[in-house]
Amino acid sequence: MSVPVTSFLKASLWSRIRKQLPGEKVMAEEKPWALISEVVANGGVGIDHLDVPYINSLGVKVTNTPGVVSNATADIGMALLLASARKVVEGHQVAMDPKITHIPQSLMGVEVSESTLGIIGMGHIGYKIAQRGKGFDMKILYHNRSRRSVEDEQAVGATYCANMDDLLKESDFVMLAVNLTPETTRLIGHRQLSLMKPTATLVNVSRGLVVDQDALVKALQSGTIRAAALDVTYPEPLPRDHPLLGLPNVLITPHVGTHTLATTIKMVQQMVDNAVAAVKGQTAPNEPAVAVGNVGQLAVDLIVSTLNMSRVGHIHTDCLIPMAGNNPYATCKEDAEELHTPAEVYTAAELKLAVLQIRAPIVQTKSKKFRQLLVSWIKASGFSRTVVLSSSHAYQRDDQQLQGTPLRYLATPSLLKVSADALKELGWREMERVSAFPGLTDANTEPRLHIPGGGITKGLYTDSCTEDLSLAVLLLFCSEGDNIPDAFTLVNHLNDWLHLLDNHSPEPNKWKIPPSWNLLFGSGIPPALF
Numbered sequence: 326m327s328v329p330v331t332s333f334l335k336a337s338l339w340s341r342i343r344k345q346l347p348g349e350k351v352m353a354e355e356k357p358w359a360l361i362s363e364v365v366a367n368g369g370v371g372i373d374h375l376d377v378p379y380i381n382s383l384g385v386k387v388t389n390t391p392g393v394v395s396n397a398t399a400d401i402g403m404a405l406l407l408a409s410a411r412k413v414v415e416g417h418q419v420a421m422d423p424k425i426t427h428i429p430q431s432l433m434g435v436e437v438s439e440s441t442l443g444i445i446g447m448g449h450i451g452y453k454i455a456q457r458g459k460g461f462d463m464k465i466l467y468h469n470r471s472r473r474s475v476e477d478e479q480a481v482g483a484t485y486c487a488n489m490d491d492l493l494k495e496s497d498f499v500m501l502a503v504n505l506t507p508e509t510t511r512l513i514g515h516r517q518l519s520l521m522k523p524t525a526t527l528v529n530v531s532r533g534l535v536v537d538q539d540a541l542v543k544a545l546q547s548g549t550i551r552a553a554a555l556d557v558t559y560p561e562p563l564p565r566d567h568p569l570l571g572l573p574n575v576l577i578t579p580h581v582g583t584h585t586l587a588t589t590i591k592m593v594q595q596m597v598d599n600a601v602a603a604v605k606g607q608t609a610p611n612e613p614a615v616a617v618g619n620v621g622q623l624a625v626d627l628i629v630s631t632l633n634m635s636r637v638g639h640i641h642t643d644c645l646i647p648m649a650g651n652n653p654y655a656t657c658k659e660d661a662e663e664l665h666t667p668a669e670v671y672t673a674a675e676l677k678l679a680v681l682q683i684r685a686p687i688v689q690t691k692s693k694k695f696r697q698l699l700v701s702w703i704k705a706s707g708f709s710r711t712v713v714l715s716s717s718h719a720y721q722r723d724d725q726q727l728q729g730t731p732l733r734y735l736a737t738p739s740l741l742k743v744s745a746d747a748l749k750e751l752g753w754r755e756m757e758r759v760s761a762f763p764g765l766t767d768a769n770t771e772p773r774l775h776i777p778g779g780g781i782t783k784g785l786y787t788d789s790c791t792e793d794l795s796l797a798v799l800l801l802f803c804s805e806g807d808n809i810p811d812a813f814t815l816v817n818h819l820n821d822w823l824h825l826l827d828n829h830s831p832e833p834n835k836w837k838i839p840p841s842w843n844l845l846f847g848s849g850i851p852p853a854l855f
């Protein structure tokens with residue numbers, strides 16, 4: 326297949342679009358990539374090394390190669406786990422050394438079969454690791470932002486640990502398979518390592534920055550944990566005098582999780598398919614959903630789909646980018662062909678619930694008009710209370726917002742009159758007002774609401790206060806990337822308050838994923854439209 330490559334990436338541009346990690350030298354040749362004028366086609370699933378907003382701001386798309394890397398990455402996870410447990414590298418050295426005449430005590434390994442494997446990050450790769458662990462009769466625990474379906478859990482015999490600490494305390498092997506995001510950066514530090522068993526092994530096939538490496542060095546030196554097996558570090562490669570390289574209980578491979586011929590061919594094929602589609606102006610098959618602004622919309626999808634809500638109307642307005650598509654919640658071929666539009670209203674009469682799903686971006690110059698339209702619709706409909714589901718860029722949190730839960734709420738005075746006790750009981754955290762100029766104290770400037778990435782959320786909340794509407798905002802700090810797990814977090818949070826699911830499902834947090842989510846990876850709207 327020939328790719329009309331119009332310009333290859335120059336090293337200087339590469340270093341601009343590539344995020345530099347602490348102490349790292351950026352080498353243009355180190356990854357399979359190609360830049361064509363429309364797309365940065367990344368080889369591999371992780372795009373944490375790319376400055377996606379900057380690249381997108383140039384009108385260039387970013388694509389990746391999810392799915393095809395999962396088997397090989399899960400394989401290296403198991404390879405590291407087994408090699409560390411059974412001291413394969415040390416055994417090889419002993420076998421090769423003519424001076425050694427007996428098997429040293431230090432070659433005594435730990436048993437893998439029937440031990441406990443704790444997987445942190447149960448996406449595609451984590452799940453493949455669970456399948457492999459099942460083959461070794463391992464007891465499997467997992468921690469993930471959202472719980473997997475009961476069917477998925479049963480298929481590999483995995484038990485969900487809502488609290489990561491429980492997994493850390495119980496596991497013989499802790500396997501890291503998360504994406505690198507602000508939430509997972511240094512996820513494993515002193516405290517987490519000290520919860521692990523002294524006989525436990527840490528295996529990392531995700532990204533080096535998920536582990537606080539200084540804390541890991543100390544834990545390995547002091548015997549807090551038995552060993553570590555790492556395919557990823559920071560930087561890569563480690564400086565030759567790095568303390569990790571001098572420890573006997575560390576096994577390191579040079580980020581070769583996807584490094585098999587078969588997977589490399591599949592990755593390159595996917596990169597080419599993505600690039601060709603982008604150059605032709607078509608939907609690139611693997612363009613990660615990168616807008617945090619999608620999270621509220623996805624959460625609403627789960628509600629409408631799970632509660633089987635009826636479509637009762639739509640809002641027709643020139644404030645939204647016009648678009649139309651098939652029924653996102655289709656249950657059969659017939660209703661799949663129904664035409665659906667950007668702003669539709671669904672109801673569940675028995676729950677006295679109406680939902681407005683906004684699917685299209687708001688035309689920037691018409692955002693005030695759209696807010697006014699929403700306020701008058703809420704008033705005219707006589708809703709007793711309204712909840713807005715939204716999200717905000719995690720990386721723009723200020724210091725006080727960094728710790729603890731990423732979930733926040735806002736409530737208008739009118740809503741507080743009736744729901745203040747309920748909110749207090751839930752123990753929710755109110756969205757903090759932040760300084761207009763972080764780091765600078767100015768007695769004259771009031772802290773203000775700042776919801777970057779949240780679209781009209783802030784304006785709608787402010788209008789609702791002025792108009793005396795009973796309205797709450799539920800939002801989540803999250804990052805660009807695959808934001809499906811964020812949607813689950815948000816909708817579960819809403820459910821803690823409104824108990825939407827209680828009469829609909831015997832399983833906790835069992836939401837029905839609409840068929841349209843198969844299409845979530847795809848190109849966004851051309852920026853020129855805004």
Ligand SMILES: O=C(O)[C@H](O)CO
Pocket residue numbers: 368369370371372394582583
């Ligand atoms: O992200 C991935 O898929 C691998 O780490 C290769 O970069």
